[in-house]
Amino acid sequence: MISTQALFGQLLLGLINGAFYALLSLGLAVIFGLLNIVNFAHGALYMMGAFCAYFLLNLAGLNYWWALILTPLIMGAFGALIERLLLKRIAGLDHLYGLLLTFGLALVIQGLFQNYFGSSGLPYAIPSELAGGRNLGFMFLPNYRAWVIAFSLLVCLATWFMIEKTKLGAYLRAATENPALVRAFGINVPRMVTLTYGFGVALAALAGVLAAPINQVRPLMGADFIIVVFAVVVIGGMGSIMGSIVTGFLLGVIEGLTKVFYPEASNTVVFVIMAIVLLIKPAGLFGRAP
Amino acid sequence: MTISAPTTATETAEAAHPKRDEAIAFLVMTILFAAAPIVVYPFFMMQALCFALFACAFNLLIGYVGLLSFGHAMFLGAAGYLSAHAAKVWGLPPELSILFGVLGSTVLGVVTGALAIRRQGIYFAMITLALSQMIYFFCVEAPFTHGEDGIQGVPQGTFFALLPLSNPWVLYYIVLAIFLLGFFIIYRAVNSPFGEILKAIRENEPRAISLGYRVDHYKLAAFVLSAALCGLAGGTKAIVAQNASLTDVHYSMSGEVVLMTLLGGMGTIYGPVVGAVLLVAMQNYLAQYGQWVTVIQGAIFVICVLLFRRGIVGEIAHRLRLSL
Numbered sequence: 001m002i003s004t005q006a007l008f009g010q011l012l013l014g015l016i017n018g019a020f021y022a023l024l025s026l027g028l029a030v031i032f033g034l035l036n037i038v039n040f041a042h043g044a045l046y047m048m049g050a051f052c053a054y055f056l057l058n059l060a061g062l063n064y065w066w067a068l069i070l071t072p073l074i075m076g077a078f079g080a081l082i083e084r085l086l087l088k089r090i091a092g093l094d095h096l097y098g099l100l101l102t103f104g105l106a107l108v109i110q111g112l113f114q115n116y117f118g119s120s121g122l123p124y125a126i127p128s129e130l131a132g133g134r135n136l137g138f139m140f141l142p143n144y145r146a147w148v149i150a151f152s153l154l155v156c157l158a159t160w161f162m163i164e165k166t167k168l169g170a171y172l173r174a175a176t177e178n179p180a181l182v183r184a185f186g187i188n189v190p191r192m193v194t195l196t197y198g199f200g201v202a203l204a205a206l207a208g209v210l211a212a213p214i215n216q217v218r219p220l221m222g223a224d225f226i227i228v229v230f231a232v233v234v235i236g237g238m239g240s241i242m243g244s245i246v247t248g249f250l251l252g253v254i255e256g257l258t259k260v261f262y263p264e265a266s267n268t269v270v271f272v273i274m275a276i277v278l279l280i281k282p283a284g285l286f287g288r289a290p
Numbered sequence: 291m292t293i294s295a296p297t298t299a300t301e302t303a304e305a306a307h308p309k310r311d312e313a314i315a316f317l318v319m320t321i322l323f324a325a326a327p328i329v330v331y332p333f334f335m336m337q338a339l340c341f342a343l344f345a346c347a348f349n350l351l352i353g354y355v356g357l358l359s360f361g362h363a364m365f366l367g368a369a370g371y372l373s374a375h376a377a378k379v380w381g382l383p384p385e386l387s388i389l390f391g392v393l394g395s396t397v398l399g400v401v402t403g404a405l406a407i408r409r410q411g412i413y414f415a416m417i418t419l420a421l422s423q424m425i426y427f428f429c430v431e432a433p434f435t436h437g438e439d440g441i442q443g444v445p446q447g448t449f450f451a452l453l454p455l456s457n458p459w460v461l462y463y464i465v466l467a468i469f470l471l472g473f474f475i476i477y478r479a480v481n482s483p484f485g486e487i488l489k490a491i492r493e494n495e496p497r498a499i500s501l502g503y504r505v506d507h508y509k510l511a512a513f514v515l516s517a518a519l520c521g522l523a524g525g526t527k528a529i530v531a532q533n534a535s536l537t538d539v540h541y542s543m544s545g546e547v548v549l550m551t552l553l554g555g556m557g558t559i560y561g562p563v564v565g566a567v568l569l570v571a572m573q574n575y576l577a578q579y580g581q582w583v584t585v586i587q588g589a590i591f592v593i594c595v596l597l598f599r600r601g602i603v604g605e606i607a608h609r610l611r612l613s614l
Contacts, residue, residue, distance in 0.1 A: 038415070038416065086592065086596065089596055090596065095411055095412045096411070096415065097599070099360075099412060100358075100552065100594075100595050101591065101595040103545060103548075103591060104589065104590070104592040104594075104595065105591075105592060107545070107591065108584075108588035108592070109588075111581045111584030111587075111588060114580075114581040114584070115580065115581045115582065224423075227419055227420060227423045230420055231416070231423075234413060234416050234417055234420065267427040267431075268424045268428065270420075271421065271423060271424035272424070274417070274420055275405055275421070278405050278408050279405070283409075
C-alpha cells in the first residue's frame, strides 16, 4: 500500500518538474514559431539562469527576489546578442542548421561552466520569506515549492495572454504566419525576431532561477533536462501556446505518479508516452497536421 | 522539410570523371589505412575506423535522404553491448558476436525508424534523440549492461576459427576489412536506383510522392540500413576495445557523429571518414585538457554551420570540381 504522504509528495515534485517543462517548452514554442529554430541551447541557457542567480547573490549580494527580476533581463539581453551575432546569419537556411548551431552553442556553454565549476552542485538557499512549510493534513507542503508552482503558472498564463490576446501578440502571430507581409505593413520584424529569441531565453533563465534552490546549481542541470523537454514538445506539438503549458504540467504529473507506482520507469515514461502519441496522433496532442 | 546538403547533384555533374575520381580516392584511402599502423598506434587507428564506419552510416541518412537523426548513438551503443555480452557471457566467436550486435541494431532500427519517420524535419531529430535517451536509461538500469561499469574484459577470440585477434596486426586488418565492407555497401546503396530515389526524396519529397514512390518505405529502408551498419561499427568497436560502456549510448555520442559528418562534409562519400579520423585524433591529443574538448567541439559546430557548411571534403570537391 502506498502512503498518501508519498503519493502527494511525488505529485508535488511532478507538478514542479511540470512547471519547468511548461516554461521551457513555452520558450521553445515561441522561438520556433518565429525563428524556425529548435533551440538546442535552451537547457544550457536554463542552467545559465541558475548560475546568474548564484552570481548575483555571491558576487553582488543581491538576493533571490532581485535575481528573479534581473536574471531574465540579463539573460534576455544575452539571448538577443546570440540572435544578432549568430542566428541571424543562418536565417533562411534549412531548420536543421539552427539545431546544429544551437547544439554547438550548448556544448561551448556547458563545457566552459564545467571547466570552471566542475560537475558538482553549488548550493543556493531558499529565500527566508519562503522557508518552512505548512501541514495540510494529508501532506506537508513546503512553501517554496508551492510558490514555484503558483508563480510559473502565473508566468505561463501571462505569456499566453500576451500572445493570444494583445496587439503585440497579434503582430507576433502574424509574423509567424507570414513575416514578409507583416514587414510590408511597416513593422520591424527583424527587431521582433531578436526580442522574441530574447524572451524565450528569459523564460528559460527564469525557470533556472526557480530551480536553483530546489535542484542546486550545476553546469549540466539542463543537459539531460532539455531532451525530456523535446519529448514534451513532440507530444504537445509546437503549434499551440496553451498546448505547451498543458502538456508540460500534465507530463510532470504523470512522471511524478510513475515514481510512486513503478519507479523503474520514471526516467523513461515521457519517452514511452511520446512513442504512443506518435503512433496514435503523429502531429501531437495540440499540433496542427503538417 | 528536408535538409539539402550543400554538395548536391549539381556539383557531381560538374565533375568531369566522377567514377575515376571516386576510384582514385578509394585507392588512396585504402592504401593510407593499410599503411597507417606502421606509423600510427594501431589501437587508435582501429577506433578511428570504427567511428569512420559509424559516421558513413549516419551520413547515409543526413547526406542522401536529408534526415537528421540525433539518436544514432543508440545503434552504436546497443550493438556494442549485445556483441560484448554474446562474446563474454555466451562465449560466441567474434564474427558471430558482431553479427548478433548487427541483428540487434537492425531490429532497433526497424522499431525506432517506423516511429521517427511519422514526423518530418526538426521533429525527426527530436524524436530520434528522445528514443535514444530512452535506450540510454534502459542501458543504465538493465542488469546485463552492468550500469556504470559496463561490460569489461570482453574476450577477442579467434575470427572464423583461424585468425587469432590477440595478434594486433590480424585484428587491425580484420577491422579494416569490416570497415571497407561497410563502406562498399554504403557506396553501392548510394549509387544505385535505390540511392537515386533517396536523393529525390531529399531534394523534393512531395514530388517524389507524386511520382508514385512510397516515400515512407524508402526512408525506413535507409534508416534500417544505416542502423545495421552503425551496429556493425558498434559490435566491432566492442571487440576491439574489449568493453562496452554507457559512453557509446549517450546522446553526446550522437552529437559527435553529427559533428564528424558535418566537419568532413555531409553528402560526400569520403567526408565522414575524414571527419571521424580528425575528431578521434583531436580527442586523443586533447584528452588531458578535460572539458575543453567539449568547448572545442562546440566551437567547431558553430564555425562549420556559419562558415563552412560544405565541410572539408565537400569544399575540396567543390573547389577542384571533383566527385568525392
